[in-house]
Amino acid sequence: MNYAQLSLIEQLILTLSAMVLLTSFLLLAQTRIISLINIFAAQGFLLFLGTCLIAQSSGMYHLYISAGITLALKVFFIPWQLRRLVKRLDIRRDVENVGGPSMIMIAGGALVLFSYYVALPIRELSTLATRNTIAISLAVILLGMLMMITRRKAVAQVVGFMSMENGLFFAAVVSTYGMPMVVELGVAFDVLVAAILFGIFFFQIRAGIGSLDVDHLNRLHEVDR
Amino acid sequence: MIALYATLLVPLVAACIFGIIGHWKHAGTLNLLVCAVTFATSLQLTINIFNNGAMMTPGKMFYIDAFNVYLILVNSLVGLTTSIFSRPYMAHELKIGRVDDGRMRLYHAMFQGFLLTMLVALSTNNLGILWVAVEGATLATVLLVSLYRTPEAIEAGWKYFILCGVGIAQALFGTVLIYFAAEKVLPDEEGSLLWSVLQEHSDQLEPTVLMLAFVFLLVGYGTKIGLVPLHNWLPDAHSEGPTPMSAILSGLLLNIALYAVVRYKMLIEPALNNHLPSYIMMGFGMLSFSVAGILLHRQRDIKRMFSYSSIEHMGLMTFAFGLGGPLATFGALLHMIVHSLTKSAIFITVGHAAHIAGTQKISEIRGLIKTQPAVGWTFLLGTVAIAGFPPFGVFTSEFLLFTATIKSMPWLVMPLLIGLAVAFAGLFRHVQPMVFGEPPEGQLPVKANMLPIIFHLALVLWLGISIPDILANWLDQATIMVVGKGLL
Numbered sequence: 001m002n003y004a005q006l007s008l009i010e011q012l013i014l015t016l017s018a019m020v021l022l023t024s025f026l027l028l029a030q031t032r033i034i035s036l037i038n039i040f041a042a043q044g045f046l047l048f049l050g051t052c053l054i055a056q057s058s059g060m061y062h063l064y065i066s067a068g069i070t071l072a073l074k075v076f077f078i079p080w081q082l083r084r085l086v087k088r089l090d091i092r093r094d095v096e097n098v099g100g101p102s103m104i105m106i107a108g109g110a111l112v113l114f115s116y117y118v119a120l121p122i123r124e125l126s127t128l129a130t131r132n133t134i135a136i137s138l139a140v141i142l143l144g145m146l147m148m149i150t151r152r153k154a155v156a157q158v159v160g161f162m163s164m165e166n167g168l169f170f171a172a173v174v175s176t177y178g179m180p181m182v183v184e185l186g187v188a189f190d191v192l193v194a195a196i197l198f199g200i201f202f203f204q205i206r207a208g209i210g211s212l213d214v215d216h217l218n219r220l221h222e223v224d225r
Numbered sequence: 226m227i228a229l230y231a232t233l234l235v236p237l238v239a240a241c242i243f244g245i246i247g248h249w250k251h252a253g254t255l256n257l258l259v260c261a262v263t264f265a266t267s268l269q270l271t272i273n274i275f276n277n278g279a280m281m282t283p284g285k286m287f288y289i290d291a292f293n294v295y296l297i298l299v300n301s302l303v304g305l306t307t308s309i310f311s312r313p314y315m316a317h318e319l320k321i322g323r324v325d326d327g328r329m330r331l332y333h334a335m336f337q338g339f340l341l342t343m344l345v346a347l348s349t350n351n352l353g354i355l356w357v358a359v360e361g362a363t364l365a366t367v368l369l370v371s372l373y374r375t376p377e378a379i380e381a382g383w384k385y386f387i388l389c390g391v392g393i394a395q396a397l398f399g400t401v402l403i404y405f406a407a408e409k410v411l412p413d414e415e416g417s418l419l420w421s422v423l424q425e426h427s428d429q430l431e432p433t434v435l436m437l438a439f440v441f442l443l444v445g446y447g448t449k450i451g452l453v454p455l456h457n458w459l460p461d462a463h464s465e466g467p468t469p470m471s472a473i474l475s476g477l478l479l480n481i482a483l484y485a486v487v488r489y490k491m492l493i494e495p496a497l498n499n500h501l502p503s504y505i506m507m508g509f510g511m512l513s514f515s516v517a518g519i520l521l522h523r524q525r526d527i528k529r530m531f532s533y534s535s536i537e538h539m540g541l542m543t544f545a546f547g548l549g550g551p552l553a554t555f556g557a558l559l560h561m562i563v564h565s566l567t568k569s570a571i572f573i574t575v576g577h578a579a580h581i582a583g584t585q586k587i588s589e590i591r592g593l594i595k596t597q598p599a600v601g602w603t604f605l606l607g608t609v610a611i612a613g614f615p616p617f618g619v620f621t622s623e624f625l626l627f628t629a630t631i632k633s634m635p636w637l638v639m640p641l642l643i644g645l646a647v648a649f650a651g652l653f654r655h656v657q658p659m660v661f662g663e664p665p666e667g668q669l670p671v672k673a674n675m676l677p678i679i680f681h682l683a684l685v686l687w688l689g690i691s692i693p694d695i696l697a698n699w700l701d702q703a704t705i706m707v708v709g710k711g712l713l
Contacts, residue, residue: 161391172404180418186353186354190364209376217376
């Protein structure tokens with residue numbers, strides 16, 4: 001178990017995974033909406049780099065197509081769409097008060113530990129690098145979930161949602177060299193439609209409750225009050 | 226083959242037509258016709274499968290066998306009857322100004338899009354495409370849930386979107402893990418996500434990875450089934466969306482998600498040396514069944530009440546598939562059909578009842594039998610059927626389930642029986658005054674097409690009295706596929 005014995009490519013991939021995890025924590029802590037979108041775009045770019053790297057090292061050239069889709073969707077289209085919406089809804093300067101930031105960070109750290117614990121049994125055939133990357137991608141998914149739980153602004157929740165998607169994509173690329181092409185395309189299509197629908201929803205929420213604070217969406221209860 | 230492609234292409238083309246042209250006077254009629262054609266082609270497909278056995282399309286993209294073909298037929302049948310109901314219902318909504326032309330265009334396009342994604346999810350051979358289609362079904366319906374644009378409807382839509390989106394993301398992670406496990410043993414990359422290939426090699430897959438994958442898949446698709454505690458979106462989405470939507474959400478979408486879970490169980494359990502997936506499914510199923518029955522009592526909205534009843538029944542089916550064995554599986558497969566038919570019939574009558582009373586509040590819907598006997602009686606009969614009274618089909622399937630439970634785990638029958646009694650009390654406590662109470666003054670009957678409801682209830686009654694040989698054989702084939710052993 002010596003990291004120095006890994007090939008250069010594997011070391012690079014591990015470094016990239018660490019950076020993806022770092023961006024997830026940045027997303028968790030960042031309260032300004034515009035910065036949030038920028039970090040999300042950066043995470044997408046790291047994914048793009050990672051995918052290219054794996055495509056080059058493994059000789060799976062169809063991964064370049066996935067990388068291209070990632071670049072187009074996660075680095076350009078979705079951040080552009082979010083920035084445009086934020087501008088049109090005039091919430092650029094919004095800063096969100098996240099309750100108990102230090103607690104959230106500790107919870108995030110615990111989730112990473114938990115992911116490693118879950119991924120531990122996957123020893124079978126997997127190299128040191130894959131075991132790490134599966135754990136990290138699970139951590140990115142769970143951190144995205146944590147972000148959606150702790151945030152109150154609809155835009156921040158969407159960023160959390162999309163970063164979960166990033167984690168899923170990362171898992172698919174690093175552990176299995178990407179899903180079959182038809183599935184990749186289908187998933188990308190779903191993400192695209194979801195991004196458009198989120199935009200429509202922002203306007204509906206804004207028109208319906210006069211704010212993008214999802215705390216105001218509180219009319220429906222499990223049982224009557 | 227042609228029948229399969231036609232079944233998938235017709236809704237696709239129709240969705241595009243509705244999307245491009247927009248709403249016009251006869252859009253509802255065209256919607257109905259399209260559903261009728263889809264039903265005809267899926268009937269043809271069913272006959273083909275029945276005569277020639279399982280079918281695989283070239284390229285191994287779609288795989289139709291006894292298990293999914295009957296769900297395809299139920300799917301297009303309920304789609305057809307719902308579209309019959311939807312035509313006058315949505316025309317009424319348009320007239321009273323709850324929707325406008327633009328939203329009607331969205332409604333019809335998404336109605337077809339939703340049916341399409343469900344048909345794809347059922348017929349595909351590829352685990353990844355299954356995921357894409359189930360997620361697509363969420364995306365198609367999410368704007369329909371918020372169609373009325375009231376604050377409640379928007380809240381329900383947002384909740385539906387976020388909760389199902391997050392849930393289904395877990396399922397994708399599970400799918401990736403399956404692919405990861407498969408890739409190690411299967412050199413052929415394209416085949417590693419196909420049911421047909423994985424099924425043959427399931428014993429070679431790494432058990433620890435599969436178990437981990439199953440947990441993620443169950444949580445993911447379980448969100449869509451509406452298993453407690455992942456059910457929060459379901460009552461909201463059912464109660465705030467237009468009623469035809471509630472009918473197909475409850476009758477069909479939940480089945481699709483359950484179908485996915487059962488397929489994965491078929492794949493994963495033989496590869497493990499234990500029955501952990503079964504136990505997890507039984508646990509989730511029992512919890513949903515019990516909790517939903519109790520929550521039924523405290524509802525004020527008629528559609529919410531019946532959506533809790535859906536959670537209850539989905540829990541029961543999940544429990545039965547978890548229990549395993551030919552008898553329980555046969556019962557669960559039958560329950561999928563009768564629940565779909567009964568629940569969609571109930572939602573259709575509920576739609577009429579809500580139009581008569583002008584509200585969905587249980588406390589303000591009164592005296593349906595006096596105002597419009599047809600609606601009142603079918604509503605009562607539907608509730609009797611869903612509560613599991615003989616001679617309706619729900620009784621038959623529940624009876625089979627209980628018999629199976631007594632055989633293998635007798636001590637579980639008690640909570641099941643108590644759960645049924647609690648749910649029954651909850652339903653009738655609310656339904657009795659709605660049906661028999663004094664109608665408020667000036668309550669007028671509405672134009673209602675009783676055909677779909679009577680048709681569904683008659684089918685359920687038929688299945689309760691005598692299951693035709695063809696269907697029994699067919700369910701038996703599906704049972705053999707799921708548990709390896711037939712009942713008959």
